[in-house]
Amino acid sequence: MPVVPRLLRIVLLGAAAVAVIAPATSANATPSPSDLQQQINQSSAALEKIVEQYNGIGEQLKATQTSIAALDAKMAPLQSQVDSAYANVSEIAAQAYKGGNPSSMALLLSDGTSGDLLSNLTTLNHIASAQQQQIQGYSQMKSQYDTEKTRLNTLLSQQQADQKNLADQKTKIEGDLANLMAMRKQAYGSATAAKPAPVAAPNIAGSAGVAVRYAYNAIGKPYVYAAAGPSSYDCSGLTMAAWAAAGKSLPHNAAMQWNQVAHISRSQLQAGDLVFYSNLGHVAIYVGNNQVIHAPQPGEYVKLSSVDMMSPYGYGRVR
Structure with a gap:
């Protein structure tokens, strides 16, 4: 080679x-x-x-x-x-x-x-x-x-x-x-990568459940820079839109979202929490079972991934 x-x-x-x-x-x-x-x-x-x-x-x-x-x-x-x-x-x-x-x-x-x-x-x-x-x-x-x-x-x-x-x-x-x-x-x-199949959302109560269901419904939507739905998303656009559906306002920027959420530990993670990566250059929404939903990169679609798809920067709870 x-x-x-x-x-x-x-x-x-x-x-x-x-x-x-x-x-x-x-x-x-x-x-x-x-x-x-x-x-x-x-x-x-x-x-x-x-x-x-x-x-x-x-x-x-x-x-x-x-x-x-x-x-x-x-x-x-x-x-x-x-x-x-x-x-x-x-x-x-x-x-x-x-x-x-x-x-x-x-x-x-x-x-x-x-x-x-x-x-x-x-x-x-x-x-x-x-x-x-x-x-x-x-x-x-x-x-x-x-x-x-x-x-x-x-x-x-x-x-x-x-x-x-x-x-x-x-x-x-x-x-x-x-x-x-x-x-x-x-x-x-x-x-482009293969488009992921729809996945049924788990039954989660409260506003976190609303945000998580929104994220599940976004699976298969294409990644587009600076987009916040409903047909395409970037990473912070997806988390912003998911929590907007639950009545919570987040800025369209991962670092600003980090500054707005309550910082928690890995052991405190619950469905609906946000997981930050790449020195606040990427953000995903945690959906339970050590999985997140995120908008990855060009040529890919919103999808389920492991919370450890890359080293997390930190974890946050929307207030």
């Missing part, structure tokens, strides 16, 4: 680097099925890490956009209040024009910034203390709003840039993976 030369492509992920095995060129000897499968597994693992990061950035984007919308909603009534306050000031100014003293009107009508206007307005003896305090309170709240809005807009721009960067990396690796899948088809006669 000749040794197949391999070209390592380095994909930067933040401070980390993932080595992706590129497919053999036509100049190389035809690799064996086992060599091809090893290359597919390595490329799939690298791509899954990028996709999970991509999913995570998507979750952060949604949170940032929600915060911006909430901030804008808070500002709407505040703007209405300040408009009312300034209307009162205008009325007082009109009264001052009709019968007030000229020095006050000179201050009111002088050119200057809004800050100068506020400073001048506070010196006018025609303006009641209530209006002064209302406008000052608005100015303080508006300043806080502007600072927070600037921070959120900056964060949103950075997250959008990160999302594009990860999407570009994902596209490159998908190209490599497509070549490998073509070689797999040449070696095995098919680019």
Whole structure:
């Protein structure tokens, strides 16, 4: 068996680097099925890490956009209040024009910034203390709003840039993976594994039972990056959708799910718990009898596997 030369492509992920095995060129000897499968597994693992990061950035984007919308909603009534306050000031100014003293009107009508206007307005003896305090309170709240809005807009721009960067990396690796899948088809006669047959779900009570039944019903659905059902899934998309059916909200990202669940030991595992792998790059749902259901990798389908299909990183219970 000749040794197949391999070209390592380095994909930067933040401070980390993932080595992706590129497919053999036509100049190389035809690799064996086992060599091809090893290359597919390595490329799939690298791509899954990028996709999970991509999913995570998507979750952060949604949170940032929600915060911006909430901030804008808070500002709407505040703007209405300040408009009312300034209307009162205008009325007082009109009264001052009709019968007030000229020095006050000179201050009111002088050119200057809004800050100068506020400073001048506070010196006018025609303006009641209530209006002064209302406008000052608005100015303080508006300043806080502007600072927070600037921070959120900056964060949103950075997250959008990160999302594009990860999407570009994902596209490159998908190209490599497509070549490998073509070689797999040449070696095995098919680019995809055999589709698993449906499996009856065990009778499990409560919300965990709902999540487990959902996972069983997903067996045989294809793995698709960044998908969360109902026709296809990636790993965190499957666990998110399963627990959503049970009324529990999980983010579409394995590491974020780990941060949200209660961490438990292997001996405490119960059906419905989550099992994490590959340094939080993969997640599955435990269904009992030392088995998990998970969405593995491209060319495969959601399936039952041993909980020890690879070394678990940790175990978590959805709260």
